[in-house]
Amino acid sequence: MTEMTQRSARRTAADTEPMVLAFDVVVMAVQDLSATFRRITFGGACLEAFGVAGDSLDLRIKLIIPPAGRECPDITAMMGRGNWYQLWLGMDAEERGSMRTYTVRTTRRRGPHTEIDVDFVLHLDDDGRGGPASEWAAAARPGDRVCMIGPNASAAQCRTAGAYGGIEWSPGLAQHVLLAGDETAVPAISAILEALPEDISGSAFLEVPDVHDIQQIVTRSAVAITWLARRGRPHGVLLEAAVRDAVRVPGWVSLSGPDVMQGGSEPEDVDVDGTILWETPQLLDAAIVQSTVNPGRPSGTQPFYAWIAGEAAVVRGLRRYLVRDVGVDRKQVAFMGYWRKGRAELA
Numbered sequence: 001m002t003e004m005t006q007r008s009a010r011r012t013a014a015d016t017e018p019m020v021l022a023f024d025v026v027v028m029a030v031q032d033l034s035a036t037f038r039r040i041t042f043g044g045a046c047l048e049a050f051g052v053a054g055d056s057l058d059l060r061i062k063l064i065i066p067p068a069g070r071e072c073p074d075i076t077a078m079m080g081r082g083n084w085y086q087l088w089l090g091m092d093a094e095e096r097g098s099m100r101t102y103t104v105r106t107t108r109r110r111g112p113h114t115e116i117d118v119d120f121v122l123h124l125d126d127d128g129r130g131g132p133a134s135e136w137a138a139a140a141r142p143g144d145r146v147c148m149i150g151p152n153a154s155a156a157q158c159r160t161a162g163a164y165g166g167i168e169w170s171p172g173l174a175q176h177v178l179l180a181g182d183e184t185a186v187p188a189i190s191a192i193l194e195a196l197p198e199d200i201s202g203s204a205f206l207e208v209p210d211v212h213d214i215q216q217i218v219t220r221s222a223v224a225i226t227w228l229a230r231r232g233r234p235h236g237v238l239l240e241a242a243v244r245d246a247v248r249v250p251g252w253v254s255l256s257g258p259d260v261m262q263g264g265s266e267p268e269d270v271d272v273d274g275t276i277l278w279e280t281p282q283l284l285d286a287a288i289v290q291s292t293v294n295p296g297r298p299s300g301t302q303p304f305y306a307w308i309a310g311e312a313a314v315v316r317g318l319r320r321y322l323v324r325d326v327g328v329d330r331k332q333v334a335f336m337g338y339w340r341k342g343r344a345e346l347a
C-alpha cells in the first residue's frame with residue numbers, strides 16, 4: 001500500500017468511528033477543594049481511548065450516575081446496538097440511573113494511564129440531599145464506578161469547536177474576551193484560561209458561594225481574573241453587576257471597536273423553565289437561523305468574543321443585557337444555561 005493509500009484508509013476508518021464512546025471509569029481519588037467543590041479523579045484502562053486533539057477547554061462529558069446500590073447500565077453494549085440514548089431512556093427508571101453533564105477540568109497522562117479530574121459542585125441541603133450527581137459525588141470513594149460518555153480520541157481529531165460537539169469555546173479571531181460564570185462554570189473557565197495564549201486580553205468573572213471557593217488559575221493571557229464571593233447574596237447578582245461594569249452602556253469602548261456595537265435588537269425570549277438556554281455562534285451559523293441573525297456575518301470574524309455560563313435565568317439576563325442593551329453581535333457570544341434553579345437536569 002502506498003503512503004497515500006494508507007493515509008486515506010486511516011481517514012476512512014476514523015470517519016466511520018463514533019465521535020463519542022462510553023467509558024466505564026473508576027474513582028481513583030477524591031479531594032475537597034472547599035466546602036463547595038469536590039474534585040474526583042477518574043481512571044481506568046478504557047480512558048486511553050478518551051480525548052480531543054487539542055486543549056480540552058470547556059469540554060463537556062455526560063456521567064451516568066447509577067441508582068444507589070446498583071451498577072451502571074452497560075452503555076457500551078447499547079452503543080453497539082444502535083441509538084444508545086433511546087435504549088437507555090427505555091430502561092426501567094429504577095435501573096437506568098441519572099445522566100448529568102460535567103466539564104473535564106484536567107486530563108493527565110500518567111505513563112500509559114489517563115486520569116481525568118472533574119470538579120463537582122456539592123449543592124446539598126442541611127440534610128445532605130441534592131440532585132443524584134451531587135449526592136453521588138458527596139459520597140464517592142476510591143473504587144466507585146460510573147459511566148462517562150465522552151470523545152473518542154481517534155475520531156475527535158479536529159481542534160476547532162463544532163468539529164467535536166463537546167467544546168463550545170470558539171473565539172475565532174477575537175483577541176478581547178469576556179468569560180463569566182457561576183461555580184458550575186469554574187472548571188470550564190479555569191481550563192479555558194489555562195489554555196489561552198499571551199495575546200488574548202479581557203476579563204473573567206467567576207461567581208462562587210464563598211471566599212474559600214477561590215482557586216488559583218494560571219494563565220499566560222492578559223485576561224484579568226475577578227472572583228466574586230456571594231456570601232449569602234442572591235445567585236447571579238454580583239456576576240451581573242460585574243459584567244455590566246466591564247461592558248458598559250452607553251459609550252462602551254473596548255478593543256473590539258465600534259463594529260460590535262451595531263444591532264441592539266431584543267433577542268427572542270427563552271422560557272428557561274421549559275427549555276434549555278443554549279445559544280452559541282456555531283448554532284447561529286447553522287442554516288436554520290442564519291437568515292435572521294446578522295446574515296452574511298459569519299461567527300469568529302470580529303475582535304470581541306464572550307462566553308457566559310451558569311444558572312439559566314442569570315444567563316438569560318446577561319444575554320438580554322449584552323445583546324439588546326449593548327448591541328453585541330450574538331454570533332460573538334456563547335450563552336449557556338448550565339443548570340436551572342428548582343429543576344433537575346433533563347434525563
Ligand SMILES: Cc1cc2nc3c(=O)[nH]c(=O)nc-3n(C[C@H](O)[C@H](O)[C@H](O)COP(=O)(O)OP(=O)(O)OC[C@H]3O[C@@H](n4cnc5c(N)ncnc54)[C@H](O)[C@@H]3O)c2cc1C
Nearest residue numbers: 102103120121123131132133134338340341342343344345
Ligand atoms: C456543559 C455543562 C457543563 C457543566 N459542568 C459542570 C461542572 O464541571 N461541575 C458542576 O458542578 N456542574 C457542572 N454543570 C452543571 C450540572 O450539570 C448541574 O448542576 C446538574 O444539575 C447537577 O446535577 P444534580 O444531579 O446534582 O442535580 P439535579 O438533579 O439536576 O437538580 C436537583 C436540584 O438541584 C438544583 N441544582 C442543580 N445544580 C445546582 C447547583 N450547582 N447549585 C444549586 N442548585 C443546583 C436544581 O435546580 C434542582 O432543584 C455543567 C452543566 C453543563 C450543561
